[in-house]
Amino acid sequence: MDVTLKPVRNRALSDDVFETLRDAIFSGRLKPGDPLRELHVAKELLVSQATVRDALVKLERFGLVVRVPNKETIVTRHSSQEVRERIAIRATLEEMAFLEAAKRLTGEDYVALEGKLRRISDSFKRKEYFDAAQFDLDFHRYIWRRSGNETLAEMLDYLTTPLFAFISTLRSIGVEELRDIVAPHEDLLAALKSKKTSHIKRAVREHVIGSYNGFLNSGAESLEKMVRERASG
Numbered sequence: 001m002d003v004t005l006k007p008v009r010n011r012a013l014s015d016d017v018f019e020t021l022r023d024a025i026f027s028g029r030l031k032p033g034d035p036l037r038e039l040h041v042a043k044e045l046l047v048s049q050a051t052v053r054d055a056l057v058k059l060e061r062f063g064l065v066v067r068v069p070n071k072e073t074i075v076t077r078h079s080s081q082e083v084r085e086r087i088a089i090r091a092t093l094e095e096m097a098f099l100e101a102a103k104r105l106t107g108e109d110y111v112a113l114e115g116k117l118r119r120i121s122d123s124f125k126r127k128e129y130f131d132a133a134q135f136d137l138d139f140h141r142y143i144w145r146r147s148g149n150e151t152l153a154e155m156l157d158y159l160t161t162p163l164f165a166f167i168s169t170l171r172s173i174g175v176e177e178l179r180d181i182v183a184p185h186e187d188l189l190a191a192l193k194s195k196k197t198s199h200i201k202r203a204v205r206e207h208v209i210g211s212y213n214g215f216l217n218s219g220a221e222s223l224e225k226m227v228r229e230r231a232s233g
Contacts, residue, residue, distance in 0.1 A: 014054035017045055021055060025064050025075055026165045027130035028172040032224035036065060036073045063162035078166050078223035083212060090160050091208040094140070095201050097156060098188070100147035102195045109146060110193065116142065117185050133168035137161070139185060143192070163212075166223060170215055173230045184210060 021041070024030040036056060042049045056073050059065040067073045105113075116139040123132040140160070144153035184207045191203035220226040 014051045014058070017041070017047055017051055017055035018058045020045065021059060022062075022064060022165075023130065025059075026133050026168050028169050030075050031227050032075050032077045032169065032222065033228075034075045036075065038073070062158055064165060076162055076165075078162070080216065080221055083163070083166065083215065083223075086159060086163055087208060087212060090156065090163065091205050093152060093156050093159065094144075094208060095204050097144045097147040097149065097152055098192065098200050098204050099197060100149060100152075101143045102192050102200060104146050104148060105143075105192060109142075110189065113139065113142060113189055117189070120185060129168050129172045132171070133164050136167075136185075137164045143188075166215075167211055169223060169227065170212075173227060 021030065021036065030036070038049045038052045038056070042052045045052070056065060056067060060067045060073075064076055065073050066076055116135060119135040120132060120139060123129075123135055137160070141153070141157065144156050147153060184203075187203045188207055191199040194200070215223065215226070218226065
């Protein structure tokens with residue numbers, strides 16, 4: 001692993017290591033297919049291997065890494081098939097969350113969501129891909145939680161966190177363009193405000209599927225291969 005990581009302050013908490021590695025994956029400093037060796041990471045972050053191991057287990061739960069016990073851990077490669085499967089499941093679950101949230105959202109909620117949308121827009125203008133992905137995920141999480149279904153929100157969190165890291169990488173290498181990012185979120189807000197089931201379903205489907213067109217239409221077998229090819233080209 002050639003990436004330089006900032007040592008964590010609290011050596012007792014694997015959550016600190018988890019967040020450090022998660023941020024490196026979201027920002028593209030750790031790329032699909034990159035190995036994460038416990039001893040190397042432990043030395044670089046000045047923590048124990050046990051602490052790193054706990055963090056890697058949590059990263060695996062979120063689908064950000066793939067672990068082979070007693071062998072290796074790598075950043076998730078994101079095959080085309082895996083991405084398609086996650087997108088299909090996400091679209092179905094997010095429809096449910098948005099429909100339930102639409103019944104509960106208040107004027108204050110919409111103000112909060114509009115503020116989150118501005119942060120997404122501002123980060124894209126500055127080409128801050130990591131921040132944009134975080135704000136984008138925060139926008140969706142807010143709505144999931146307002147559905148009132150904690151199990152559904154948790155399922156979406158685990159399912160889509162790797163997809164947001166995935167899209168962050170796509171944007172950082174120029175596969176996904178920035179010009180059409182804000183409008184789909186505005187469509188989502190408009191659909192929620194309408195409280196019409198058909199509008200909400202259509203907006204969610206178009207938003208979820210449209211976010212990954214650049215990759216899905218590229219014919220690439222995996223994000224790892226696409227990143228490697230761009231780097232070598």
